[in-house]
Amino acid sequence: MNYEVVDAKVSPEGRLRVLSKAEMAKLLDTSQSGLYPVFRNSALAVLNSGAYMDDGKELLERYPDFDIRIVEEERGIKLELKAAPAIAFVDGKMIRGIREHLFAVLRDILFVDVDIQKNPYFDLSTSEGLTDAVFHILRNADVLRARVEPRLVVCWGGHSISREEYDYTKSVGYQFGLRGLDICTGCGPGAMKGPMKGAAIAHAKQRVEGGRYIGISEPGIIAAESPNPIVNELVVCPDIEKRLESFVRIGHSIVVFPGGVGTAEEILYILGILLHPDNAEVPFPLIFTGPASAASYFVQIDDFIGRTLGIEARKRYRVLIDDPIAVARHVEQEIEGVRLFRNRTKDAYYFNWRLRIPTELQQPFKPTHEAMRDLDLHRDQAPHRLAANLRRAFSGVVAGNVKSDTIMAIQEHGPFEIHGDPEILQPLDTLLEAFVQQHRMKLPGKRYEPCYRVVV
Known part of the structure; x- marks a missing residue:
């Protein structure tokens, strides 16, 4: 069964408007240790908001051609979407609330990887360190x-x-x-x-x-x-x-x-x-x-x-x-x-x-x-x-x-x-x-x- 899809470029909604070269590389890394698979699948879930299903595997199979890329421009970044669920758009424009959620996903996945998991300040083997990490995720x-x-x-x-x-x-x-x-x-x-x-x-x-x-x-x-x-x-x-x-x-x-x-x-x-x-x-x-x-x-x-x-x-x-x-x-x-x-x-x-x-x-x-x-x-x-x-x-x-x-x-x-x-x-x-x-x-x-x- 074919589902209606849309190609689009989306401007940031929220605080995350610029990324470093290293951050962009992490988000586009398709290897097992890279962030792209998590970013892509989470972004697809956000774009599917309103379509009632309870199976993550089914969602991935429904939109096998979906792709999301970061495009660097003079004034900041944009997300380039290919074969995205059409339910996220109205007359060709992404619904604002979904756009906010999309960039919240980008913000949190990047913050956890760069500022939490790769940061020696957080001792994630201890209870105190784990709670401190939760605090910083919520504060960010x-x-x-x-x-x-x-x-x-x-x-x-x-x-x-x-x-x-x-x-x-x-x-x-x-x-x-x-x-x-x-x-x-x-x-x-x-x-x-x-x-x-x-x-x-x-x-x-x-x-x-x-x-x-x-x-x-x-x-x-x-x-x-x-x-x-x-x-x-x-x-x-x-x-x-x-x-x-x-x-x-x-x-x-x-x-x-x-x-x-x-x-x-x-x-x-x-x-x-x-x-x-x-x-x-x-x-x-x-x-x-x-x-x-x-x-x-x-x-x-x-x-x-x-x-x-x-x-x-x-x-x-x-x-x-x-x-x-x-x-x-x-x-x-x-x-x-x-x-x-x-x-x-x-x-x-x-x-x-x-x-x-x-x-x-x-x-x-x-x-x-x-x-x-x-x-x-x-x-x-x-x-x-x-x-x-x-x-x-x-x-x-x-x-x-x-x-x-x-x-x-x-x-x-x-x-x-x-x-x-x-x-x-x-x-x-x-x-x-x-x-x-x-x-x-x-x-x-x-x-x-x-x-x-x-x-x-």
């Missing part, structure tokens, strides 16, 4: 705002959800917006778009100027979750771990909507942090919510957490079903507690320095067949460590579902094998099977082929 993207009262709500949830669940996320976002709260999500469709859309309408009604709709992604997932049109601040982190840390460092509360395996990964990530003994006294509001039809989904999540991580983990969140106003009121009240705590401890409003994130939640996890088989899913470890290892298991399933390189590895070598204690694996297998039956692994209408096998 200009999302850290000093002297702004806490009001940023991080919203997690699935990109492939029912219409009823999507409408509910909009209703909750609307209540947030009426109270002047801003929204941060993974930037894609579904539960990442709904809260932003609701908040945008409420901000307009309340005449809120400068409403913030922050989207945080990473190259491995952006093709399956192209930035939605409401995102007005896009950050592309180098990996999922820095993406997740970015959420909890800049957010003042987390609200989880229905989703699938990716949402379960996010839940286990934040629980792995909140269960760490050093964070026992740090307030961090965590709410699970959805429409009445999603009540069973959260019952399953709650049961899984209780059976694997125990009662203390269940104390770190609150479940509110089918009540957007109660959710918004609770979040607003809890964020006031966060503000008072930050004041008392002299911690910044814009970056949660005090929160301790264990190194096992920060180090990038590459879900190979060997790494998935060797995961430590046994009872004889601290709950926060078990949460971290369970999070890696879910991360591997996410990669096997949507990341093109992992999908190809599974096609070649077969499904991942997941081993561990039966009392851990049985609840895990039950939850994953429930996601499959509820079509929470892939878009409805597509037959799901499991990328994993739980070996009990």
Whole structure:
């Protein structure tokens, strides 16, 4: 099937208007160590915004002739696009929001490679060094705002959800917006778009100027979750771990909507942090919510957490079903507690320095067949460590579902094998099977082929 494409030259939108010769060479380097493959694939995902799909491999196959090059001119740089998705253009001109996102991708990929990964100042083998790197990525993207009262709500949830669940996320976002709260999500469709859309309408009604709709992604997932049109601040982190840390460092509360395996990964990530003994006294509001039809989904999540991580983990969140106003009121009240705590401890409003994130939640996890088989899913470890290892298991399933390189590895070598204690694996297998039956692994209408096998 042929898809309509466009050739174009695009001028910069944002702060990045000039590049050095060395930077241009890096971005055009097509070798395995070069930046071109990451830049090209991430740019294609941004240009595909609005076309609903959840498969990075399918996107690459849909536009095999797409190419992006940097052209140096007297007044700066331009991007030259060939065979780009026509959906990104109106009457031959690129949509401004997509152009902003395109240059945000360029900015972040280049900054991470030159200023973070190749910089001896950052010791990425330590927890402190990794957090410092996250701080600099966010600061370079200009999302850290000093002297702004806490009001940023991080919203997690699935990109492939029912219409009823999507409408509910909009209703909750609307209540947030009426109270002047801003929204941060993974930037894609579904539960990442709904809260932003609701908040945008409420901000307009309340005449809120400068409403913030922050989207945080990473190259491995952006093709399956192209930035939605409401995102007005896009950050592309180098990996999922820095993406997740970015959420909890800049957010003042987390609200989880229905989703699938990716949402379960996010839940286990934040629980792995909140269960760490050093964070026992740090307030961090965590709410699970959805429409009445999603009540069973959260019952399953709650049961899984209780059976694997125990009662203390269940104390770190609150479940509110089918009540957007109660959710918004609770979040607003809890964020006031966060503000008072930050004041008392002299911690910044814009970056949660005090929160301790264990190194096992920060180090990038590459879900190979060997790494998935060797995961430590046994009872004889601290709950926060078990949460971290369970999070890696879910991360591997996410990669096997949507990341093109992992999908190809599974096609070649077969499904991942997941081993561990039966009392851990049985609840895990039950939850994953429930996601499959509820079509929470892939878009409805597509037959799901499991990328994993739980070996009990």
